[in-house]
Amino acid sequence: MMYMPQYLWLFPMFVLTPLCLLIYSRLVLAHVLIAAAVLFYFMDYVRSGPRPAGGPTFKVMSNNIGENHGKSIKPFVDVEEPDIIVLQDAGRRGEEYQKLFPEYYMRGEDQFLVISKYPIVNGGVLDLVDLEKRPVAAWFEVDLNGAGVYVFALHMPTPRDQLNAVKGFGLLGTVTSRLGKEGHATKVYKEGKEFFAYQLELANRLIEYTREADKPFVVAGDFNIPTHGKTYRAYKKAWTEAFAAAGSGYGYTFPGDARISKLFGPWLRLDNIYCSRDLTPVSAKAESGRGSQHLSMVATLELPRPAIR
Numbered sequence: 413m414m415y416m417p418q419y420l421w422l423f424p425m426f427v428l429t430p431l432c433l434l435i436y437s438r439l440v441l442a443h444v445l446i447a448a449a450v451l452f453y454f455m456d457y458v459r460s461g462p463r464p465a466g467g468p469t470f471k472v473m474s475n476n477i478g479e480n481h482g483k484s485i486k487p488f489v490d491v492e493e494p495d496i497i498v499l500q501d502a503g504r505r506g507e508e509y510q511k512l513f514p515e516y517y518m519r520g521e522d523q524f525l526v527i528s529k530y531p532i533v534n535g536g537v538l539d540l541v542d543l544e545k546r547p548v549a550a551w552f553e554v555d556l557n558g559a560g561v562y563v564f565a566l567h568m569p570t571p572r573d574q575l576n577a578v579k580g581f582g583l584l585g586t587v588t589s590r591l592g593k594e595g596h597a598t599k600v601y602k603e604g605k606e607f608f609a610y611q612l613e614l615a616n617r618l619i620e621y622t623r624e625a626d627k628p629f630v631v632a633g634d635f636n637i638p639t640h641g642k643t644y645r646a647y648k649k650a651w652t653e654a655f656a657a658a659g660s661g662y663g664y665t666f667p668g669d670a671r672i673s674k675l676f677g678p679w680l681r682l683d684n685i686y687c688s689r690d691l692t693p694v695s696a697k698a699e700s701g702r703g704s705q706h707l708s709m710v711a712t713l714e715l716p717r718p719a720i721r
Contacts, residue, residue, distance in 0.1 A: 414638045415575055417672060417679045418455045422447055456639040456681070461660045462695035465714045469694055470556055472713065474632035474685055476500040476567065476706035481669060483704045486512055492710050496554060497527040498632040500567040521550035524565040524633075531555045538621060540614055542569040543607075549618055553627075559715055562625050566618065566633030568611060574604040611636075612643045619650040622688070628716060631686040634706060638680050651686035654711035658693035665698050665707040683709045690716040 425443055432439040451457065473494035475485055478501030489497065497516075502509070502525035509527060510518055518525065519532040523546075526532055535552040542548050552563040577600040622629055631651060637643050647653070655663040665683040667673055683706055687693065696711035 414640050415571070415680065417676065418450065419676060419679065421450050421454070454640075455662060455679075457662060458656055458659045460656065460658050462658055462712075465692075465694045465712070467714055467717050468559075469712050469714045470495040470561070471710060472496045472498065472563070472630050472632055472685055473708055473710040474498040474500075474634075474683055475699075475704075475708040476634040476683060477502060477505075478705070479669070480702075480704035480706070483702045484512075485702075485708060488699050488702065488708055488710075489513070494710055495529045495556075496563060496630075498563060498565045498630075499525040499527070500565065500634050519552060521552070521565075522547045523567060524550040526552045526554075526563055526565065528554050530557070533560075538564075538618070540617055540621075542614075543610065548614060549621075549633075551621075556715070560627045561715075562622075562627050562629035564618070564622060564629060564631040564633075566631060566635060568614065568634065568636040569607070570636050571604070571607060571611075574600070574607050577604070608643070612646065615643045615646050619646065622650070625688065628691050629688045630691070630713065632684070632709075634682055635684050636682055638682070647686060652689060652691070652693060654685040654687060654693040654696040654713065655681065655698070655709065657696070658711070659696040659698075661697075663696070663698045663709070665709055667705055668699075668701075668707045669703055669705045678707065681709075683707065685709050685711040687711075687713050 425447065429440060429443050432443065471492065471494040473492060477485065477499050501523055502520065503523055506518055506520045506525055509525060513527055516527045516529060517532050518527050519535050521535050522537050533553050533555050535550065537547045538549040538551060540547065540549045548567055548569065550565045554561050554563055622631065663681050664678040666678050666680045668678050685696065692714040694712040694714050699708040
């Protein structure tokens with residue numbers, strides 16, 4: 413339910429609200445309150461907005477380029493001019509992007525590729541893997557004119573198989589699986605529960621890695637979780653979410669290529685940028701209208717001021 417289009421919760425009101433106006437108009441007030449709760453709380457509407465910077469800043473952009481349908485990130489890069497670009501599902505495409513951005517430094521680690529205006533002095537793959545033993549995170553160290561910053565690139569496992577399996581047995585199967593009755597639905601429910609427990613375990617292990625960082629850091633990538641639930645709360649408790657702190661609107665990045673997205677837009681903020689507490693988000697926004705499965709997230713972050721001696 414957390415991954416479905418959240419505005420679908422409001423569709424019954426197109427029928428129920430006119431009926432209330434005819435039969436018992438006072439109930440319309442309840443409908444208004446419910447609609448406000450869905451639109452602004454459950455759909456995670458952000459009103460923070462950008463803030464002026466008091467010191468030096470740098471801009472980070474993140475995108476999963478795995479299923480971009482040939483829609484290049486270059487137009488968005490040309491507009492936003494990020495200092496650091498963090499790509500997931502990049503595979504062996506470093507040479508392609510070196511030609512696309514010849515003025516940038518680049519370094520690839522497994523599926524991750526970091527493109528930077530500043531030198532990338534170090535990097536490596538973290539000991540975090542999905543259920544198929546594929547790395548889900550890497551780290552990079554970038555030298556921002558003498559100010560070292562770590563960039564943690566992330567691509568958490570997707571729950572696509574679990575969600576597709578749930579669609580196969582419908583509402584009745586969902587109820588019987590929660591009642592503990594044996595069957596295909598119960599098996600799917602248990603497998604899904606194990607998957608999300610492992611996703612949370614990976615999140616907590618990544619958080620532990622970042623606690624060892626001796627420099628400011630950014631965590632950017634495809635988190636494959638909506639802005640609800642235990643895993644999302646674990647990230648927000650450990651780090652600062654750039655869009656929640658300095659964004660405006662919904663900031664949805666997925667899916668950018670679904671048929672329903674052409675009418676109502678994407679409905680999940682799976683692609684995100686977080687930072688350590690000593691960095692301050694100045695602005696953040698999601699890309700729009702590219703027709704790629706994942707849209708980009710971009711954030712401007714203010715570096716910590718040097719200690720006064």
